Amino acid sequence: MKQFKMLVNTNDKIGHINRELYGHFSEHLGRCIYNGIYVGENSEIPNIHGIRKDMIEAFKNIKMPVLRWPGGCFADEYHWKDGIGDKATRKKMINTNWGGVVEDNSFGTHEFMELCELVGCEPYISGNVGSGTVRELSEWIEYMNFDGMSPMADLRRTNGREKPWKLKYLGIGNENWGCGGNMTPEYYADVYKQFATFCKDYGDNKLTKIACGANCNDYNWTEVMMKKLGQNGFWQAKGLGVHYYSVPEWNSKGFATKFNEDEYYRLISTVNYTETLLTRHTEIMNRYDPEGKVALVLDEWGTWFEVEEGTNPGFLYQQNTMRDAIVAAISLNIFNRHSKRLKMANLAQVCNVLQAIVLTEGEKMIKTPTYHVFDLFKEHQEGECVYCYTENENMREGKDAPMISSSASVKDDVLTITLANCSLEEDAEISCDLYGVEAKNVSARILTEEVHAHNTFEQPENVFIKDYTASLEGQKLRVKLPACSVVEVTIR
Ligand code: AHR
Numbered sequence: 001m002k003q004f005k006m007l008v009n010t011n012d013k014i015g016h017i018n019r020e021l022y023g024h025f026s027e028h029l030g031r032c033i034y035n036g037i038y039v040g041e042n043s044e045i046p047n048i049h050g051i052r053k054d055m056i057e058a059f060k061n062i063k064m065p066v067l068r069w070p071g072g073c074f075a076d077e078y079h080w081k082d083g084i085g086d087k088a089t090r091k092k093m094i095n096t097n098w099g100g101v102v103e104d105n106s107f108g109t110h111e112f113m114e115l116c117e118l119v120g121c122e123p124y125i126s127g128n129v130g131s132g133t134v135r136e137l138s139e140w141i142e143y144m145n146f147d148g149m150s151p152m153a154d155l156r157r158t159n160g161r162e163k164p165w166k167l168k169y170l171g172i173g174n175e176n177w178g179c180g181g182n183m184t185p186e187y188y189a190d191v192y193k194q195f196a197t198f199c200k201d202y203g204d205n206k207l208t209k210i211a212c213g214a215n216c217n218d219y220n221w222t223e224v225m226m227k228k229l230g231q232n233g234f235w236q237a238k239g240l241g242v243h244y245y246s247v248p249e250w251n252s253k254g255f256a257t258k259f260n261e262d263e264y265y266r267l268i269s270t271v272n273y274t275e276t277l278l279t280r281h282t283e284i285m286n287r288y289d290p291e292g293k294v295a296l297v298l299d300e301w302g303t304w305f306e307v308e309e310g311t312n313p314g315f316l317y318q319q320n321t322m323r324d325a326i327v328a329a330i331s332l333n334i335f336n337r338h339s340k341r342l343k344m345a346n347l348a349q350v351c352n353v354l355q356a357i358v359l360t361e362g363e364k365m366i367k368t369p370t371y372h373v374f375d376l377f378k379e380h381q382e383g384e385c386v387y388c389y390t391e392n393e394n395m396r397e398g399k400d401a402p403m404i405s406s407s408a409s410v411k412d413d414v415l416t417i418t419l420a421n422c423s424l425e426e427d428a429e430i431s432c433d434l435y436g437v438e439a440k441n442v443s444a445r446i447l448t449e450e451v452h453a454h455n456t457f458e459q460p461e462n463v464f465i466k467d468y469t470a471s472l473e474g475q476k477l478r479v480k481l482p483a484c485s486v487v488e489v490t491i492r
Helices: 053-061 073-077 109-119 134-145 151-158 185-197 219-229 261-288 322-337 369-380
Strands: 002-016 023-025 066-069 093-095 101-103 122-127 169-172 208-215 239-246 295-303 342-348 358-361 364-367 384-390 404-411 414-421 428-435 442-448 466-468 471-473 476-481 485-491
Touching: 002 404, 002 414, 053 109, 053 358, 053 364, 066 109, 066 169, 066 342, 073 093, 109 122, 109 134, 122 134, 134 151, 134 185, 169 185, 185 208, 185 219, 208 219, 208 295, 219 239, 219 261, 239 261, 239 342, 261 295, 261 322, 295 322, 322 342, 322 369, 322 384, 322 404, 322 414, 322 442, 322 485, 369 404, 369 414, 369 442, 369 485, 414 428, 414 476, 476 485
Parallel strands: 002 428, 023 066, 023 342, 066 122, 122 169, 169 208, 208 239, 239 295, 295 342
Antiparallel strands: 002 384, 093 101, 358 364, 384 404, 404 414, 414 485, 428 476, 442 466, 442 485, 471 476
C-alpha cells in the first residue's frame, strides 16, 4: 500500500464553489430528450406532463443546479417558435446534426422550463446565432421573461403560462467557431455584441449572458474575446465558454466498456489536461479582467467514445464504467480548485448521450458510476474551496497522470474532502494534517469496483455508493483508498 501525505488548511480559501460547477447539459440528440427525459403524456412510464418521474427524482437527489438546452450544435438550428403551442400542429424538422431524424418539436420551451421547475434547477438556454436572427432571440427572451403586456408575453399567456419564468443564463450561440457558423473570433465577437444588445433585462431579472468560448486550447479565441468584449471595466458578457472532451485519441476513440490499461492511462492523462486548459484560459482572462467580472464557463465536458455496437452512430450512446467515475472525480476536483474563475461547468450529456448520468431502456432507468460521483461531490456546492495539497506520484512516465486526485471545501462548519485513487494497481493510504478546523467526527462514503464495472438494465447496482470508514487522530485524518476508487470524507 502506497502512503501519501496530505494537508488541508481551511483558513486558506481559494474560491467560492458556485453550485453551477455541478451543472448538466441536455441536447436534442439521440435519446437524450425523446425516449430519454421526455416520454410524452400518453406514456405508461410514470411521468409529469411527459417528463419521467424517476428522472426528476434522480436529478433532485444530486441537487442538479443548472441544465443547458437545447444544444449543442442543435441550438444553432433551433427555432423556438416551432416548439410552442398546440403539439399537434408544431412544425416537424430534420435534425441534421444528429442522425437526420425527424424532430417533432413536442419538447419545447414550456416543457423544458417545467422540467427545470420540477428538478429545482436553473435553466441555461443556448440561443440560435448560427441560423437564427437577432429578432428571433430577442423575442424568445421577451417570451420567457417579460411580465407586462407585449406581443411575446401575450403569446406566452395564450399558450397557458401566465407568469414569466425569469431565465437567468443565456448562451449567445454554441461553438460558433464550428457547427455554429464557422466564424473567426473577431467576427463572432461583433456578432455576439449585436445579439446581446437586443437580449434585454426585464423587471428585476438580470440576464447572465455567456459568449461562445474556445474549442479546447484555442487560446487565441479567449484572447480576442476578452480584448473585444470589455471596455474600461464594463463587460458585455458575464461569462465566456470553453468546451473540452476527453478521448484517448480523436482518430481512435475506443469503446466505453472495452479498453486496456494503456488506453485507461492515456485517457486519464487527457483528463488531467483540463488543469492546464483552465489555468491558461484563466491567465488570459486575468490579464484583461483582474477583478473577475467575467466567469469562465466550461459548458461542455466529458468522455467521448465510439457508440455502443448496433446503435445509431448519430446518437452518441455510450455505456459508463468506473473509468468514467474516475474521470468525473478528477474533473470535479479540478473544477473546485479553479472555482475562483470557473463558475459553471456542464457535463455532456445528462441522459443516454456521451458521459451520461442516467441511461434508459423503455421503462427502466439506471444510474451510472458518473451519477454516483455527482452524489459523492454534491456537498461541495456553494462551499468555499480550501487549500488542499497532496504529496503525489505520477502513475505513468511522461504522462500527466497523478495517482491521487483531491479537493476540499468548507460550508456551515463542515469540511468535505473528495479523493480518487486513479491507479488500477495500487491501494493508497492518505494521512492528512488538518489546519483551521476542530475535527471531532468523521464519516465517509466510497465508490469502488474493477475499472470496467458498470451498471446494466439487468444488474443496475453493480456499482453503487457504500458507507466507508476513515479515522481521526486529533487533527490527523487517515483514510485508505483502494485502487480505482472515489471517496467522500465529511468532517464535523
Ligand atoms: O455534445 C455533443 C456535441 O459536441 C455538441 O452538440 C457540440 O456542441 C459539441 O461539439
